[in-house]
Amino acid sequence: MPRLDQTQAPLLETLQLMAQRPHAPFYAPGHKRGQGIDSELRTWLGSAMFQADLPELPELDNLFAPQGAIATALELAAAAFGAAESRFLVNGSTSGIIAAILATCGNGEKIILPRNIHQSVISGLILSGAMPIFVSPEYDPEWDLVYSISADGVAAALAAHPDAKAIMIVYPTYHGVCGHIAEMSEIAHQQGIPLLVDEAHGPHFAFHGDFPIAALAAGADLTVQSIHKVLGAMTQASMLHVQGQLIDRDRLNLALQMVQSSSPSYLLLASLDAARRLMAIAGQELMAKTLALAATARAKIAEIPGLSVFNGPTLPSPGFCHLDPTRLTVKVTDLGLTGYQADEILHEQLGVTAELPGLQHLTFIISLGNTAADIDRLVAGFSRLAHPPVSPLFKGGWGGSMLSPEGWGGSMLSPEGWGGAIAHPISALTPREAFFAPRETLPIAATVGRISAELVCPYPPGIPVLIPGEAIAQNSLEFLQKILANGGTITGCSQPDLTTLKVVISP
Numbered sequence: 001m002p003r004l005d006q007t008q009a010p011l012l013e014t015l016q017l018m019a020q021r022p023h024a025p026f027y028a029p030g031h032k033r034g035q036g037i038d039s040e041l042r043t044w045l046g047s048a049m050f051q052a053d054l055p056e057l058p059e060l061d062n063l064f065a066p067q068g069a070i071a072t073a074l075e076l077a078a079a080a081f082g083a084a085e086s087r088f089l090v091n092g093s094t095s096g097i098i099a100a101i102l103a104t105c106g107n108g109e110k111i112i113l114p115r116n117i118h119q120s121v122i123s124g125l126i127l128s129g130a131m132p133i134f135v136s137p138e139y140d141p142e143w144d145l146v147y148s149i150s151a152d153g154v155a156a157a158l159a160a161h162p163d164a165k166a167i168m169i170v171y172p173t174y175h176g177v178c179g180h181i182a183e184m185s186e187i188a189h190q191q192g193i194p195l196l197v198d199e200a201h202g203p204h205f206a207f208h209g210d211f212p213i214a215a216l217a218a219g220a221d222l223t224v225q226s227i228h229k230v231l232g233a234m235t236q237a238s239m240l241h242v243q244g245q246l247i248d249r250d251r252l253n254l255a256l257q258m259v260q261s262s263s264p265s266y267l268l269l270a271s272l273d274a275a276r277r278l279m280a281i282a283g284q285e286l287m288a289k290t291l292a293l294a295a296t297a298r299a300k301i302a303e304i305p306g307l308s309v310f311n312g313p314t315l316p317s318p319g320f321c322h323l324d325p326t327r328l329t330v331k332v333t334d335l336g337l338t339g340y341q342a343d344e345i346l347h348e349q350l351g352v353t354a355e356l357p358g359l360q361h362l363t364f365i366i367s368l369g370n371t372a373a374d375i376d377r378l379v380a381g382f383s384r385l386a387h388p389p390v391s392p393l394f395k396g397g398w399g400g401s402m403l404s405p406e407g408w409g410g411s412m413l414s415p416e417g418w419g420g421a422i423a424h425p426i427s428a429l430t431p432r433e434a435f436f437a438p439r440e441t442l443p444i445a446a447t448v449g450r451i452s453a454e455l456v457c458p459y460p461p462g463i464p465v466l467i468p469g470e471a472i473a474q475n476s477l478e479f480l481q482k483i484l485a486n487g488g489t490i491t492g493c494s495q496p497d498l499t500t501l502k503v504v505i506s507p
């Protein structure tokens with residue numbers, strides 16, 4: 001096949017042409033190329049954006065039956081990311097993950113999964129009726145970080161459940177930890193089932209040799225990537241890639257249509273085409289620059305007393321193969337602060353905003369959009385955090401927010417964080433059965449040992465602590481309350497303050 005010309009951006013170019021074409025619009029969207037948009041919004045964002053907010057005009061192709069500009073843009077994306085075929089997603093990786101499950105597992109069929117999956121996987125399980133076979137991920141108590149599942153864990157789950165229809169892994173995790181994906185791919189293929197990968201945080205891996213291997217290169221059959229999280233696409237714009245014969249393309253296409261809007265935004269789609277072009281042309285150079293920025297940040301922050309930078313486990317772990325160096329996790333507990341407190345100070349007082357606060361640490365995404373000035377500000381922010389200003393106002397540290405030794409700072413160092421919260425889940429019902437089961441609302445203290453009817457999820461990172469169908473453990477509730485007490489946010493459930501919880505009524 002002749003090499004594709006990656007300097008073209010067919011969807012972007014066609015959209016530009018159509019946005020400029022004079023015509024009388026009698027189609028949706030109702031703002032008609034910006035003419036019906038609130039003037040403050042138009043003045044702020046500029047009229048070009050609204051002129052390009054167009055529907056499926058004949059020239060613009062159709063996302064769910066691509067034959068023209070979108071089909072060519074998808075071919076270019078597949079070539080750039082190393083796939084046989086690609087799909088554009090306008091409802092985030094969330095929609096791709098749900099579709100991946102719907103495409104491979106039916107009602108009552110088994111799927112092998114790590115317990116630290118993103119909440120979108122639970123939606124996929126509820127919609128498909130698939131039965132999760134959870135494998136406990138490896139856990140690092142020193143950092144309260146959940147790693148990947150191990151290849152041995154996957155092999156054991158498959159030996160116990162040889163009728164499983166698919167394996168899905170998270171690669172990398174939100175914190176950039178990558179497991180032994182090539183081994184897991186081999187295990188899946190020996191059994192003749194596909195390896196599905198939630199690669200939401202890893203779309204940049206294909207573009208520089210210093211990153212962990214990309215999921216497709218390691219043999220994944222299907223991978224879902226949040227181009228918007230790490231590369232240059234707009235929020236919600238993701239991609240799904242497939243290769244090999246283990247994924248039924250027709251079923252995948254139907255599933256993707258089921259979980260996405262029938263009016264996909266061309267602004268998002270064009271942003272995917274543009275993000276692909278940028279990476280195909282300049283990805284190596286951009287990633288080299290990003291890696292250099294990350295290396296500087298890692299080195300400088302590690303030198304600040306009271307702070308530690310996560311570089312991997314102290315002892316080898318079967319759940320850890322590589323770390324994405326552009327994912328920076330900084331532990332702040334030695335400053336007497338929780339990650340949530342440090343996040344608040346950095347964001348509100350020091351002009352630095354992290355991606356993901358946790359109890360012990362903060363995680364930062366360093367990507368192609370960052371500059372040396374951003375890194376300087378990050379390092380300066382951490383220096384300031386470590387050396388609070390000397391003033392009566394800051395007597396107890398940052399606004400008196402320092403922890404007493406008996407506070408969370410002490411207990412956080414015990415392995416009761418994520419590890420305890422999601423350890424040994426007992427599934428009594430499938431997520432789908434629990435979702436549709438009769439339920440009752442109980443005060444939180446009365447729910448231990450009952451079957452959760454709700455998904456309860458600290459956000460970020462969006463990893464559910466309670467899953468519909470699972471028995472509720474004391475550890476999990478304590479962890480959730482600890483997160484709330486420290487300023488974290490809980491989503492997915494009817495009472496985000498966790499005063500009550502819905503449980504399945506026992507038959």
Ligand SMILES: Cc1ncc(COP(=O)(O)O)c(C=O)c1O
Pocket residue numbers: 091092093094095097118120170173174198200201226236238461462
């Ligand atoms: C590991 C993981 N998978 C999937 C998703 C969903 O991605 P999106 O926001 O693109 O829907 C997220 C979002 O944070 C995530 O962290």
